[in-house]
Amino acid sequence: MPSVSPYSSAKKRARIVETAERLVHERGFGATTLADIAHASGVPLGNLYYYFKTKDAIGDALVDRLGARHEEIRRAWDESLPPVGRVLAFIEASLETRESLARSGCAIGGLCSELHKEPGPLAARAATLFEAFLGWLTTQFKQMGKGAESRELAFHLVSSLQGAALLANTFHDTKQLARECKRLMAWTYSLAAED
Amino acid sequence: MPSVSPYSSAKKRARIVETAERLVHERGFGATTLADIAHASGVPLGNLYYYFKTKDAIGDALVDRLGARHEEIRRAWDESLPPVGRVLAFIEASLETRESLARSGCAIGGLCSELHKEPGPLAARAATLFEAFLGWLTTQFKQMGKGAESRELAFHLVSSLQGAALLANTFHDTKQLARECKRLMAWTYSLAAED
DNA sequence: GTCTATAGGCAGATAGAC
DNA sequence: GTCTATCTGCCTATAGAC
Numbered sequence: 001m002p003s004v005s006p007y008s009s010a011k012k013r014a015r016i017v018e019t020a021e022r023l024v025h026e027r028g029f030g031a032t033t034l035a036d037i038a039h040a041s042g043v044p045l046g047n048l049y050y051y052f053k054t055k056d057a058i059g060d061a062l063v064d065r066l067g068a069r070h071e072e073i074r075r076a077w078d079e080s081l082p083p084v085g086r087v088l089a090f091i092e093a094s095l096e097t098r099e100s101l102a103r104s105g106c107a108i109g110g111l112c113s114e115l116h117k118e119p120g121p122l123a124a125r126a127a128t129l130f131e132a133f134l135g136w137l138t139t140q141f142k143q144m145g146k147g148a149e150s151r152e153l154a155f156h157l158v159s160s161l162q163g164a165a166l167l168a169n170t171f172h173d174t175k176q177l178a179r180e181c182k183r184l185m186a187w188t189y190s191l192a193a194e195d
Numbered sequence: 196m197p198s199v200s201p202y203s204s205a206k207k208r209a210r211i212v213e214t215a216e217r218l219v220h221e222r223g224f225g226a227t228t229l230a231d232i233a234h235a236s237g238v239p240l241g242n243l244y245y246y247f248k249t250k251d252a253i254g255d256a257l258v259d260r261l262g263a264r265h266e267e268i269r270r271a272w273d274e275s276l277p278p279v280g281r282v283l284a285f286i287e288a289s290l291e292t293r294e295s296l297a298r299s300g301c302a303i304g305g306l307c308s309e310l311h312k313e314p315g316p317l318a319a320r321a322a323t324l325f326e327a328f329l330g331w332l333t334t335q336f337k338q339m340g341k342g343a344e345s346r347e348l349a350f351h352l353v354s355s356l357q358g359a360a361l362l363a364n365t366f367h368d369t370k371q372l373a374r375e376c377k378r379l380m381a382w383t384y385s386l387a388a389e390d
Numbered sequence: 391g392t393c394t395a396t397a398g399g400c401a402g403a404t405a406g407a408c
Numbered sequence: 409g410t411c412t413a414t415c416t417g418c419c420t421a422t423a424g425a426c
Contacts, residue, residue, distance in 0.1 A: 009391080026312060026313065027312050027313060028225070028309060028312045030223070030225045030226060031225060031312065033418080033419060033420085034419075034420065034421085035418085035419075035420095043392095043393095044392075044393050044394075045393090045394095045420095046392085046393060046394070046395080046396095046421090046422080046423095047391090047392060047393060048421095049420095049421070049422075050391070050392075050393095053421095054420080054421080055419095055420065055421090104312060105308060105311065105312070109308070109361060110308060110312070112361065112364070112365040113300060113304070113305060113308040113309070113361055113364070114223060114308070114309060116300065116364050116365050116367075117221060117222050117223045117226065117299060117300070117305070118221070118222060119367075126365075127365050127366060130362065130365055130366075131366075152371070152374060155362065155371045155374075155375075156375065156378070158358070158362065159355065159358035159359045159361075159362050159371070159375060160354065160355055160358055161358065162357070162358035162361050162362065163353070163354035163355055163356065163357035163358030163359070163361070164354045164358070166304060166307065166308055166354075166357050166358070166361070167325065167350065167353065167354050167357065169307070169308070169311050170307040170311050170321075170322050170325055171322060171325075171326075172311075172314075176347070176350045176354070179347060179350075180350075180351065180354060183351070204409080228400085228401065228402085229401080229402065229403085230400090230401080230402095238410095238411095239410075239411050239412075240402095240411090240412095241403090241404080241405095241410085241411060241412070241413085241414095242409085242410060242411060244402095244403070244404075245409065245410075245411095248403095249402080249403080250401095250402065250403090
């Protein structure tokens with residue numbers, strides 16, 4: 001049973017996942033070793049196996065954490081903004097994190113690109129992160145009165161940002177990414193004005 | 196000195212690179228082992244080192260091959276089509292290879308996504324593959340009379356196709372990719388009609 | 391629960407016979 | 409030039425002391 005101190009099992013487990021998420025974002029899943037994660041989170045290598053049976057289990061936990069954080073962000077937007085504002089906030093998030101995107105690419109896009117080379121359980125879980133955003137965006141477009149084409153609009157938006165993030169990372173440049181974000185924001189405004 | 200038989204050094208070397216290119220596209224660079232390449236190209240493992248000093252040298256050769264093939268395709272388009280037709284042919288190439296894109300993603304995009312996690316000489320070489328397409332597309336847009344914005348138009352096009360390819364691979368689905376290709380073809384036509 | 395030590399396996403790379 | 413055998417090192421995972 002975990003203790004209740006600030007350095008309890010749960011906290012240590014969370015720190016491991018947090019570190020793993022950062023390293024995997026920066027280096028990729030395959031290129032991140034358990035020794036890297038152990039060292040960066042201040043835990044002895046062997047001890048990782050008390051918290052996670054396998055490396056893939058760390059991958060699962062990392063995807064869960066990523067999904068939960070993004071879900072929380074979407075809920076905050078749901079509670080404070082109208083549908084158009086939510087879509088704009090989604091685009092603006094890429095604009096605001098453009099330095100990180102240029103340095104290490106998109107965390108979700110990178111995972112899907114790497115893991116979907118050949119299918120596996122972890123790859124399928126990574127895809128659900130995209131699916132969550134696509135579903136949420138589809139809902140926003142529907143609430144903007146876009147009806148059946150809402151899913152395609154959502155796809156266009158996610159797809160555009162992913163491509164821009166990939167090129168930003170490739171050329172370590174934020175300018176074209178920023179331009180694409182602004183184009184997509186104008187596109188969102190024009191969709192809203194159609195009604 | 197290489198022999199001149201159909202199974203000469205040069206041919207064997209070419210077969211190794213060809214095989215490596217396919218496997219790396221399907222599995223990624225890090226996940227492809229020299230043993231995989233040796234086995235799939237019918238060459239004993241140790242013999243790879245007669246043709247290539249290191250794994251990275253195979254990566255270099257693979258990027259060269261990819262770049263040379265694409266350059267040839269662009270030259271063929273240059274010789275047979277007007278600027279608008281070249282841009283349309285570029286988009287149509289993604290449409291035609293959509294099954295492969297859904298199965299393994301874009302070969303160039305996958306390489307850049309994987310290798311640019313942290314910079315290295317091979318990553319820089321992979322980026323030149325994108326740069327070649329961006330430069331060529333910029334020329335086409337300029338010839339279409341687009342002037343200074345040509346570079347941004349080229350970026351938008353490559354970026355859009357990369358995003359669509361990533362999602363096609365993630366969901367193993369070609370429909371939204373096809374839709375995005377058609378949208379980009381219509382976009383190209385509308386650019387051409389602006390003059 | 392925590393940590394050290396190490397097993398077991400596979401990767402890239404090399405040596406050297408033919 | 410070609411191939412077999414093998415070295416070395418790192419990575420995941422485990423055993424077992426404390």
